[in-house]
Amino acid sequence: MEVSTIKELVNTDLNEKRIHNLRSNTKRTLENAKISKRKYFLKRIGYSIIGLIVIGAMLSPVLYTLLKNASIDVSEPEISKPVTSPILTKTTRKVTVSTTTAPPFDQCTREYSVLTKDTGNFISSVMTADLNNDNKIDIVFIQESYDFVSILFNLGNNKFTDKKLYQVEHWLQSLATGDINNDGYVDIIVGQRDFTIAILWNDGYGIFNDIWYLPTDHFASTIYSIAVADMNNDGKCDIIITCSIFIDLGIFYNKGNKIFSDVIRHPAGNQPMSLTVADLNDDNKLEIIVTDTRSNEIRILSDNGNGDFFKQITYSVGYGPIYVTVGNINNDNKLDIIVVNFFSNKINILFNNNGIFNNQTTLSNMVNPVFVALTDYNNDGTNDIIVPNFHSNYISVFFNDGYGTFSIPVNYTTYPSPRCASIADLNDDKKPDIIIGTEKYIGVLFTECD
Numbered sequence: 001m002e003v004s005t006i007k008e009l010v011n012t013d014l015n016e017k018r019i020h021n022l023r024s025n026t027k028r029t030l031e032n033a034k035i036s037k038r039k040y041f042l043k044r045i046g047y048s049i050i051g052l053i054v055i056g057a058m059l060s061p062v063l064y065t066l067l068k069n070a071s072i073d074v075s076e077p078e079i080s081k082p083v084t085s086p087i088l089t090k091t092t093r094k095v096t097v098s099t100t101t102a103p104p105f106d107q108c109t110r111e112y113s114v115l116t117k118d119t120g121n122f123i124s125s126v127m128t129a130d131l132n133n134d135n136k137i138d139i140v141f142i143q144e145s146y147d148f149v150s151i152l153f154n155l156g157n158n159k160f161t162d163k164k165l166y167q168v169e170h171w172l173q174s175l176a177t178g179d180i181n182n183d184g185y186v187d188i189i190v191g192q193r194d195f196t197i198a199i200l201w202n203d204g205y206g207i208f209n210d211i212w213y214l215p216t217d218h219f220a221s222t223i224y225s226i227a228v229a230d231m232n233n234d235g236k237c238d239i240i241i242t243c244s245i246f247i248d249l250g251i252f253y254n255k256g257n258k259i260f261s262d263v264i265r266h267p268a269g270n271q272p273m274s275l276t277v278a279d280l281n282d283d284n285k286l287e288i289i290v291t292d293t294r295s296n297e298i299r300i301l302s303d304n305g306n307g308d309f310f311k312q313i314t315y316s317v318g319y320g321p322i323y324v325t326v327g328n329i330n331n332d333n334k335l336d337i338i339v340v341n342f343f344s345n346k347i348n349i350l351f352n353n354n355g356i357f358n359n360q361t362t363l364s365n366m367v368n369p370v371f372v373a374l375t376d377y378n379n380d381g382t383n384d385i386i387v388p389n390f391h392s393n394y395i396s397v398f399f400n401d402g403y404g405t406f407s408i409p410v411n412y413t414t415y416p417s418p419r420c421a422s423i424a425d426l427n428d429d430k431k432p433d434i435i436i437g438t439e440k441y442i443g444v445l446f447t448e449c450d
Helices: 003-011 018-069
Strands: 091-094 109-114 123-129 139-144 148-152 153-154 164-167 172-178 189-194 196-201 211-216 224-231 238-243 248-252 254-256 264-267 272-278 287-292 297-304 311-316 320-329 337-341 346-353 356-363 373-375 384-388 392-398 410-413 420-424 431-436 443-450
Touching: 003 224, 018 392, 109 211, 123 172, 123 431, 139 172, 148 189, 172 224, 189 224, 189 238, 196 248, 224 272, 238 272, 272 320, 297 320, 311 356, 346 431, 373 420, 384 431
Parallel strands: 123 420
Antiparallel strands: 091 109, 109 443, 123 139, 139 148, 148 164, 172 189, 189 196, 196 211, 224 238, 238 248, 248 264, 272 287, 287 297, 297 311, 320 337, 337 346, 346 356, 373 384, 384 392, 392 410, 420 431, 431 443
């Protein structure tokens, strides 16, 4: 009702009751108008916000593609030809530290450098070694659904060649390095998806054109994990594998002259996946430590003296153990066991008490960890733990106080989906660098301190 109408009614000398009722009705009408107006504006604002979200969603893939493509411009890689060593101009970006407090070592600067352009496939494993005997650490890596081994040769001063490719017969799943034929040069061993292992023999100059294939007698299809170690103390490196079909692990004993035994199988739980080898009880014999992923356990297989490895002990760990390694965590000169649990987002540390591992601790605050590497990252004399978080764009570093107690994770930004890592001093500055395999890139977290 209009205000002029109220005036008219007052001028007609209506009684006080009618005037009072009229004013009440008018007040209610005005309040309802204000509410309707407010709802109208709120609705308009809501539509605007929805519009912005839709536009952002449409632009996000474009921005992501632009960021992915903003990698270094390098020439196309060569396949199985002598290394031409073009100089790679690295791309860098500032590292983000997610925590507000960090150890004193964080006064150092860290630079994340991308060494490859888009490789096209997930990088599943990366390792480091001096492959061409020039006293510089090189990088070797493999990719999922890809039948090439890739090598980045170190030129010094944080520069690397473009990737040198060596083609094998089938897609690759696992990677190891070691001097298999005792010639003083580091060879490359890869597990394929066709029941075979490929061995790339090093000629001493970093050229791997001589490739041999070791059949597994259909023991394996996809070879999940490979380790290289002298299992029978004869001075020659043997090859140990886990695979996707059988519930055993296999050992190929090295007879010398590039000849291996047939595979020797040993039961290893319900689904052996990752494995490592170490002398856990100081008896000068190597034990095999393997994750039994379906049982949420690890198994330790011990040699009873004749190489049968039937003596086993199991320890329960977290949900989905997919990677295992060893290292001295609490400075007692004994090798402890570190297990990565993908589904529970945790890492289990099993402390070594004279070969018994009943004492455990757990690290958390990760996003689908898939790998773990150990190094003294802050130069305090103790091993810290580095973890790639698969469903993220960062790695986590847990700093060790020297007694097996760790800091909250300090996170360092990488390209998306970090999956594997290796530790090496790439620039000979006596500080550990972290080499990271992500979804499609190899990057390095260089550390520089005054």
